[in-house]
Amino acid sequence: MTRTPVEELDALVIGAGVTGLYQLYCLLQIGLDARIYEAGDAIGGTWYWNRYPGARLDSESWSYAYSFSEELLRDWNWTESFVGQPELERYLNHVADRFELRPQIRLGARVRSAIFDEATNRWQVETEDGRRASTRFLIAATGLLSAHHLPDIPGIESFQGESFHTSRWPHDPVNFTGKRVGVIGTGSTGVQIIPEVAKECAHLTVFQRTPNYCSPLGNSPITPEQMDEIKATYPEVFATCRQNVGGFIHDPDPRSTFDVTAEEREAFYEDVWGQPGFAKWFGNFSDLMTNREANEIYCEFVRRKIRERVNDPEVADKLCPKNHHYGAKRIPLETRYYETYNRDNVLLVDVGEDPIERITPTGLKTGSASYELDVLIYATGFDAATGEVTRMDIRGVGGRPIQEHWADGATMYMGLGTAGFPNLFFENGALFCNFTRCAEASAEFVSGCIDYMREHGFERIEADPEAEERWVEHAESLTVNRLTSDVTNWADGTNIPGKPKGAIFYSAGFNAYLKVCEEVAAKGYEGFRLE
Numbered sequence: 379m380t381r382t383p384v385e386e387l388d389a390l391v392i393g394a395g396v397t398g399l400y401q402l403y404c405l406l407q408i409g410l411d412a413r414i415y416e417a418g419d420a421i422g423g424t425w426y427w428n429r430y431p432g433a434r435l436d437s438e439s440w441s442y443a444y445s446f447s448e449e450l451l452r453d454w455n456w457t458e459s460f461v462g463q464p465e466l467e468r469y470l471n472h473v474a475d476r477f478e479l480r481p482q483i484r485l486g487a488r489v490r491s492a493i494f495d496e497a498t499n500r501w502q503v504e505t506e507d508g509r510r511a512s513t514r515f516l517i518a519a520t521g522l523l524s525a526h527h528l529p530d531i532p533g534i535e536s537f538q539g540e541s542f543h544t545s546r547w548p549h550d551p552v553n554f555t556g557k558r559v560g561v562i563g564t565g566s567t568g569v570q571i572i573p574e575v576a577k578e579c580a581h582l583t584v585f586q587r588t589p590n591y592c593s594p595l596g597n598s599p600i601t602p603e604q605m606d607e608i609k610a611t612y613p614e615v616f617a618t619c620r621q622n623v624g625g626f627i628h629d630p631d632p633r634s635t636f637d638v639t640a641e642e643r644e645a646f647y648e649d650v651w652g653q654p655g656f657a658k659w660f661g662n663f664s665d666l667m668t669n670r671e672a673n674e675i676y677c678e679f680v681r682r683k684i685r686e687r688v689n690d691p692e693v694a695d696k697l698c699p700k701n702h703h704y705g706a707k708r709i710p711l712e713t714r715y716y717e718t719y720n721r722d723n724v725l726l727v728d729v730g731e732d733p734i735e736r737i738t739p740t741g742l743k744t745g746s747a748s749y750e751l752d753v754l755i756y757a758t759g760f761d762a763a764t765g766e767v768t769r770m771d772i773r774g775v776g777g778r779p780i781q782e783h784w785a786d787g788a789t790m791y792m793g794l795g796t797a798g799f800p801n802l803f804f805e806n807g808a809l810f811c812n813f814t815r816c817a818e819a820s821a822e823f824v825s826g827c828i829d830y831m832r833e834h835g836f837e838r839i840e841a842d843p844e845a846e847e848r849w850v851e852h853a854e855s856l857t858v859n860r861l862t863s864d865v866t867n868w869a870d871g872t873n874i875p876g877k878p879k880g881a882i883f884y885s886a887g888f889n890a891y892l893k894v895c896e897e898v899a900a901k902g903y904e905g906f907r908l909e
């Protein structure tokens with residue numbers, strides 16, 4: 379490893395995904411000398427790493443687009459309502475080229491350490507490939523779901539076939555022809571990859587621990603005429619997203635589940651069920667996520683839908699969730715997922731009932747059976763939000779490591795900063811959101827803040843510990859009336875053994891969060907200490 383000369387920067391962004399690219403654009407717009415250090419060999423973040431068969435959007439493509447450039451909106455044509463990974467990767471590369479971001483992006487530069495120097499109020503950064511930078515501001519645009527999680531199953535290293543985590547998928551297509559394949563995990567990723575692999579392989583065994591309320595995606599191609607119509611309504615699309623709790627283009631029905639008769643309710647459920655995307659979640663009755671009884675009525679509707687699509691009643695029963703509410707775990711959107719279990723070459727194994735004991739050199743062993751496999755796919759998720767941050771050696775005031783600071787659970791003010799780590803901003807998904815909408819909001823807030831600091835001669839910003847505590851208490855209080863479950867969930871850290879449980883998201887929603895950003899900025903970045 380050759381160590382390069384130190385790059386002297388105003389701002390360094392970690393990650394060239396949806397957030398990082400726009401963050402760089404904003405920083406360059408205000409005249410900063412800014413760079414991105416990106417671990418991957420190409421840009422795209424999530425849409426670079428997650429190239430498994432079936433990977434695609436579940437926000438409507440046009441609502442996921444960057445909104446900041448009218449020219450970009452005018453020139454880019456989406457081909458499907460929910461486009462796949464290749465088109466998203468092309469889009470992000472187009473954005474990087476169009477706005478001339480590439481010269482400021484260093485690829486293959488995985489940040490190993492970032493040490494805050496109190497004498498200069500600057501971060502000293504080193505990458506694994508020997509690159510070095512000194513920067514006033516450090517922005518971890520490391521994504522919500524980027525630190526991939528491989529479960530600690532005994533024997534995992536012993537498997538002699540091919541094995542892949544879905545988020546580290548090879549660039550060359552994997553050939554499944556004639557092979558016995560196993561997939562562990564039935565979250566949003568598993569649900570996307572399973573139907574694709576089943577079509578190609580000799581035999582597929584799905585190891586499911588917790589079934590989900592998978593709901594139809596409703597994808598369709600976009601004709602040139604439809605694309606013209608979408609372009610004409612972009613301002614309305616983004617205005618709707620700004621008003622929505624998740625930044626999506628679906629609004630809840632203001633009625634409660636119990637404001638209507640049973641027949642009207644059924645007709646309403648059928649209607650939202652038939653609509654594309656998250657309409658069946660975010661466009662549902664307003665009490666879906668707060669009233670247990672209301673939620674259970676909808677759960678039963680969804681279970682019925684599952685049973686209608688799966689031929690074998692025993693298999694259908696295994697696929698029906700019974701231990702959590704609709705929406706308590708993130709809803710996977712699917713295309714012919716349930717029909718996959720009607721194929722002769724697909725077997726569903728309930729590892730909730732019959733847990734995985736070990737991976738063997740030739741397959742997988744549960745308590746009661748052994749499965750011979752040529753390929754093993756881990757669709758086992760991510761150490762969400764903070765995982766990528768705590769995998770780096772980040773040390774704040776007094777040399778305190780971030781891992782020690784967050785030993786009892788991660789806390790942040792506005793999801794953006796934490797006391798003791800000055801001039802460091804996190805952009806890891808402060809709320810559950812149509813991702814680009816939130817990415818734009820946080821990037822604009824951070825660049826606005828840095829601009830304000832320059833104008834007023836401030837060199838150092840840090841979350842006020844009391845403001846941070848108040849924010850965390852407030853964020854937790856918002857979850858009190860929401861339906862949660864005791865099942866594992868990446869959104870509260872419980873999918874990672876040993877990770878302290880805590881709500882990641884600000885559940886007042888995107889519209890409320892935008893208001894907070896505006897108010898905090900208008901009050902000279904209230905809740906942050908500026909020096």
Ligand code: N01
Nearest residue numbers: 434435436529563564565566567587588708757758759866
């Ligand atoms: O990960 P997950 P994901 N033994 O954590 C199972 C986004 N996304 O990659 O539920 C057996 O949801 C685990 O079982 P359980 C989206 O936000 C978006 O699927 O813990 N099983 C679960 O079934 C999504 O929510 C898109 O009991 C084990 C699965 O692995 C988020 O990414 C597409 C196990 C992990 O599910 C994460 O989704 C894809 C073990 N030891 C993803 N360990 C879009 O459409 C884990 N599991 C945009």
